[in-house]
Amino acid sequence: MQAPINIALVGNPNSGKSSLFNALTGLNQKVSNFPGVTVDKKTGTAQIVPGLTANIIDLPGTYSLYPKSADEYVTYDVLINPNSDDLPDMVIIVADASNLKRNLLFCSQIIDLKIPVIIALTMMDLARKKGVEIDLDGLERELGVPVVAINPRKNKGVAELKKIIDLSARTQYSNPPRDFINNGDLARPVIETVKQVLSCKSDYGALHIAVNVDDLAFVTPAAKKSIEESLRSSQFNKTKVQAEEIMQRYARIKHIMKNTVVETDPLQKQLRSEKIDDLLLHRFWGYVILLVVMFLLFQSIFWLASYPMDWIEGSFGALSGWLSSVLPDNKITDVFINGILAGISGFAVFIPQIMILFGLITVLEDTGYMARISFLTDRLMRQVGLNGKSVMPLISGVACAVPAIMATRTIENKKERLITIMVTPLMSCSARLPIYTMMIALVIPDNRVLGILGLRGLAMMGLYLLGFFMAIFIAAVMKLFVKIKEKSYFIMELPVYRAPRWKNVGTTMVEKAKIFVKDAGKVIVVISVILWFLASYGPASRMEPVHAKYEKLLSEVKEDSPEAAELNKQFQSEKLAHSYAGILGHVIEPVIRPLGFDWKIGIALITSFAAREVFVGTMATLYSVGEDPDNNNATLREKMEAATWPDGAPVYTLASGLSLMIFYAFAMQCMSTLAIVRRETKSWKYPVIQLVYMTALAYVCSFIIFQIFK
Template structure:
């Protein structure tokens, strides 16, 4: 079967590449991994004006073909290896019009690889604000490739881009120039022999392979030996060749831009982003603004979600009560109400908070402020042996640790990358949010501090900040033990401030809610049904003895049948298979203030932290004949210890909160850590140190507050 025509999107970070990919492919996308490496490969399909469908590959962002991270190495391998299955037939290079000179470096490098190129200019409006005017037809004539002005956010220029892609694909737009720089003159005639050995179609491809020879994975042993010998004979000096290449390219680019770009003097235009950054990146005011933003974020999560959560909780409570009234008593109705419905309610009630959290994070990202958080945090990160590049995985960890750990691939320094992976799970992810919400609502009073601040929101922010502070401490300690002398510097381009795309915010909120319901909901529902079975059934002899005991008591005390039914349900639950599992670990967790029910939830939530809520919903629903329509919080609030005292005191609640701040209750996180580090050593270290922290903090909290 013939491979479909493929087009790669290439560009610097923050150039609008992802927006263009979404505009071209719409919902026709899928995510996988590039062959042999754990780097995300986003592919999709789009239709050209002729009706032909072509494949679009979104390559990771890079500034040049000199890789400094795993993501950039992927770009190098895909473009240089002619046998790579992902090598594109054409490349669309997306360039920021406001920083065109720097962006054209990568563009001209790809042109010299012999790959047909179309240049897409984004952020034309921002360039205009800077006083930059680009003569697109002249730039196209000078480069000898199609140049299209684009605004993917507003879907402008997409039709012209597709027409240009079709023209290049069909041969209607032949290449008008050869090499952008003379590679043979730069390197010497030996580069011709090198291209023959490496099997490269261009001299520039051979030069790049020689520069990156130790990291090149697609050459065989004979090719490596021959190239190394040839480079030795020719006295090839990688750093000198790279420096001279870049200087030559920028010299030619400058000549082109003199004819196709006009720039007003800086005083004529003042970019709004620069004025805002004087405050938001200030060492003092910037950090105060950051703390205020985080404070408002966590206050909003509780304040904005209160009403929809109450509505959802009330709706499920009434539905449970209604089903109890109309369905005949029996195992099937018990499974439906106390297994399936209890599990679904444990998922649905937290959808408003999940949507609000991701909506607010999307606003921060879309506005350009999230990148400023990395910049502000660089000094703090360096004090613990990391740099500002580690901040993005840590912030991403507030959503989910799995993609956050994968995001650490962009960190060039191996030591900093490893430490970042080890501490990222200490950031409170969205899976912890349902646990925090149910426990904070249970033991923290809903009151105002100073008349305006929500106490529950303050506690929630405190839990997130505690995880971050302890992550910094662990990073500092790890920095002392992991010995790597490699030094790195944190360089990043700050995107301009923009108004958030509210459609994008809404789509993200719905998408994350769907993912939560589909992924977490599926696990919670399955475990809820299994738990219902384990909580309903037990050793037959013991269950039969309990039935006989209470049948006798009912005959002797006919006026106390309702209370005896409740006592029988409680005793059956305690002697069920789930009860026995909980009782078996109770001696270990009793010092933390937990009973056997909480013990079961700790075990089941190892699959996913949010399963804690579904587990508690099932355990407190099975055998509850008195209040079938009561909410989970009401049932937990009414729970008693063996001595009749309340189960969920302030000490127990805070102990549980701290346990879930630190415990690595997530199989997926362990799996992704193993995949990213290539060893089970680091997941084991991660699990053990976080488990010890969780136990010690929980023990201390219960001892102090009980």
């Protein structure tokens, strides 16, 4: 069997590259990092034909071989560096047929690197709708490389592409026979010098090494010295050479387009996407529609998830009550019901909402609407020191801050990238969703506004908008302090509108639920068991008097009397108060009491620093341990509704509920986010600043809200 070959997938953003990667590799994928940088490295294996396997590397999207962002530099290094670990045997260029002229610029640059190339044309159906007909055979003759039409979303043309890969592999990866343009004439002396001191196969590759010699780590000091001497003696002008190259490429592309592409008068045809954009990107109605979409998104989280959530919550309550009645009354039963089962129920009930949130976000991404949000908000972003590219990480932060912060790598401007990293955790992520849902259900009435708008859905949308506008405000403040002067431009291609791929939506929902159960679930269960121990045991000097007191009191009343039931309830509550968890909570309580929080919430604030969603599991465990064993069939919501202060006043009021939601909306309660900020900024300075300012912001805003509403 032939050894696996390395194939790099390259192309412009939104060209269909990721869809082809998924079609070729299926489930045989993994994500790591490229050596020395924090950019994602998506790799996978594909069975091309029997006996031929390929390692597929999905390189970050880029518009040309002149990189501007960290992602584009990765693609550049893999293609230019002859010592790269990921040096491809073959390159598949994924090109958008509906924007062929722009895509051919990048294609022509790759061809001139003298790496075996196959061009995979996507979106042929869209090209035809625009009145564009492409002569594939003629295009193949003009470019000198194989060209194949594919639709990876529908798995069309993939089999033909594999045949061409096999043919290219069996002919030992033949290079394109000629340069696209005469690169040697652009700077002949410099190119010859580079080819002499480095193992460079092409004139164009040598030209790029000369242009970027100061930034290329693989160039040895001796080689760099020789190249720099040649650049000086030749009076090499980088800007002039690049401009001349691009002009020659577009002149040749114009000739190729004339010979191989038939295009109707563009004024005769206006695409459906453009007509939709006239409305969705309107200066007024675009923002109105965006608010409506956001409201429907958050209202659906309540409306669609209410039935499965009620069923899950009721099932766990009934299961706990049944197990309490059939299992022996001992410590093993206690830790299983009030520790493990309570912890599982604390996060399992929110799985439907997590799935619905990610499903709806996937629909917005698949249809192409998510990219429009960037354009709608670019003007606002610029006023606070950001640009439209900052919107995508902020929107991604609604799912999880960790990948959202990693997504800032596409922002070329250092100042804008740093500010985006610093404010992204203020966006309400899915880990906050269980807390919001629980507290809204507790303190917000299920009423309608104007007869149609659900008050709970409005409250949920308000919390998400609050996070967004606070991020904008903090960005405006940071703009004054971050002293990096660098101009930026926002250029982004709007993808065409498409029907969502429902299979993709379903797969995403299931995968996100698995991740939530696997990552958050195991943390919650472990912390729940630890909390059960801390809440069940305490110092002997405190616990023994409590046991003695209630043993005496219980001996003086009948076993099944109402007095005995009330004494048992008081015993459980007092025992919890004197446990290790109770002692810790009472130490914290004076600090958080001005926010309307009791000592149980204080314990949850500490445990949820591991992950915000741990808050719910913590409350489930504390209220299970602290309750009468006969009340195990009650749901967590019912137990929290019944919670009172020592004077009998309810713990969870509108004021304390709003205060708690505001605290979690702004607080940095996530170790993973701090770790990723450290990795992306390569300094502990910024995560520490983030932790301090977000905690202070959360405390002050929570204090103000509680004082206003109490």
